[in-house]
Amino acid sequence: MKIFLNPFVFIALIAVTVNVMATPEEDKKTFQQFYSERFSNIDLDEFSNGVYALDKDARSQWEAMSDFPPYEDALEEGEELFNTPFENGNHYASCFQNDGQNIRQNYPLFDTQRNTVVTLELAINECRIHNNEQPLPYKKGDIAKISAYMASTSEGSATNVSIPDTKEALSAYQAGKQFFYTKHGQLNFSCANCHVQYAGRKARSETLSTALGQTTHFPVYRLKWEALGTLHRRFDSCLINIRATPLEAQSETYKNLEYFLSYMSNGLPINGPASRK
Amino acid sequence: MKKSQLIRTLGLVVFIISSSVLAHGITQSQVEQAIATAEKLLIQSAQVDHQWSTAEPLIKQAKKALQLKQYENAYSFAQKASQQSTLALKQADTEQANWALNLPK
Numbered sequence: 001m002k003i004f005l006n007p008f009v010f011i012a013l014i015a016v017t018v019n020v021m022a023t024p025e026e027d028k029k030t031f032q033q034f035y036s037e038r039f040s041n042i043d044l045d046e047f048s049n050g051v052y053a054l055d056k057d058a059r060s061q062w063e064a065m066s067d068f069p070p071y072e073d074a075l076e077e078g079e080e081l082f083n084t085p086f087e088n089g090n091h092y093a094s095c096f097q098n099d100g101q102n103i104r105q106n107y108p109l110f111d112t113q114r115n116t117v118v119t120l121e122l123a124i125n126e127c128r129i130h131n132n133e134q135p136l137p138y139k140k141g142d143i144a145k146i147s148a149y150m151a152s153t154s155e156g157s158a159t160n161v162s163i164p165d166t167k168e169a170l171s172a173y174q175a176g177k178q179f180f181y182t183k184h185g186q187l188n189f190s191c192a193n194c195h196v197q198y199a200g201r202k203a204r205s206e207t208l209s210t211a212l213g214q215t216t217h218f219p220v221y222r223l224k225w226e227a228l229g230t231l232h233r234r235f236d237s238c239l240i241n242i243r244a245t246p247l248e249a250q251s252e253t254y255k256n257l258e259y260f261l262s263y264m265s266n267g268l269p270i271n272g273p274a275s276r277k
Numbered sequence: 278m279k280k281s282q283l284i285r286t287l288g289l290v291v292f293i294i295s296s297s298v299l300a301h302g303i304t305q306s307q308v309e310q311a312i313a314t315a316e317k318l319l320i321q322s323a324q325v326d327h328q329w330s331t332a333e334p335l336i337k338q339a340k341k342a343l344q345l346k347q348y349e350n351a352y353s354f355a356q357k358a359s360q361q362s363t364l365a366l367k368q369a370d371t372e373q374a375n376w377a378l379n380l381p382k
Contacts, residue, residue: 030380184326185329240330
């Protein structure tokens with residue numbers, strides 16, 4: 001018990017407790033402020049460019065590649081898929097607000113009827129099921145192309161994820177937050193270890209990106225994948241790197257993690273799809 | 278070969294086989310039990326979203342060694358798999374209390 005009488009330990013415990021109990025808005029403020037202070041020479045919107053906001057050399061290569069982006073064909077296919085009617089004659093547009101245009105920034109959203117987080121990819125598949133079509137595999141392929149096209153219609157719109165004032169929505173957000181800060185895998189790393197504490201530093205030859213802005217540019221074309229992939233596919237890669245077993249795409253855990261991460265990037269412009277190493 | 282020589286040879290073979298099992302004390306059923314324990318722990322770690330990717334390949338190796346009747350190896354792999362999942366569960370438990378220490382200050 002003596003340790004708790006130490007004033008420094010006592011103050012640290014209070015600080016941690018305050019952070020755990022913070023509202024999403026307070027979390028977001030602390031989160032964005034943390035990066036603004038650590039990278040004081042970088043504008044907030046620039047964090048949407050991920051690692052290319054931090055690494056000048058990598059950025060010049062990336063900008064050169066952006067003249068002919070490797071996802072261009074996939075993006076066109078995505079538009080075609082989006083506009084191709086289902087067998088019943090309906091389109092994807094019929095399932096979404098504003099005909100599916102310029103809505104990426106609002107996802108993931110919390111469905112208060114079902115009390116679950118709905119990601120854009122989940123909504124795409126639910127639209128298919130609603131129209132008597134088979135759902136698509138979640139991590140890559142057509143779903144990433146359709147999602148990429150929808151993201152492209154939101155280019156420049158500020159991320160605007162909302163958390164309804166319900167116990168369930170807050171609980172989903174908290175679960176995502178806890179997963180983000182919890183250590184996993186044999187290497188005993190949390191997402192935050194790399195993308196908060198060590199953001200901007202090197203892991204082998206690669207610069208670690210900031211968690212702020214990570215959700216704005218998905219789906220991404222990774223040179224390693226040679227294709228577009230969804231955010232949940234990227235979560236898999238991170239977990240594999242720390243020797244943890246990846247989870248199911250669109251599992252509650254991944255959806256909640258996406259919910260938390262997207263909320264942290266509220267206000268940052270959507271700039272997906274994008275290319276990454 | 279004389280009858281007595283045959284009996285001696287057979288006895289030697291039986292002795293070598295039995296001593297290789299008894300010396301290490303590992304039987305097939307013990308290996309099967311060890312694999313079952315490892316699988317149970319793997320499921321438990323997955324249920325709390327803390328499965329380590331190192332555990333499942335060890336179980337596969339244990340099963341393969343069991344098929345080849347390499348009981349000692351199989352047992353060792355299963356034990357290692359259990360150890361990995363036990364650590365994963367311990368990690369899950371510890372992090373329940375400590376995750377907030379990673380919050381940005």
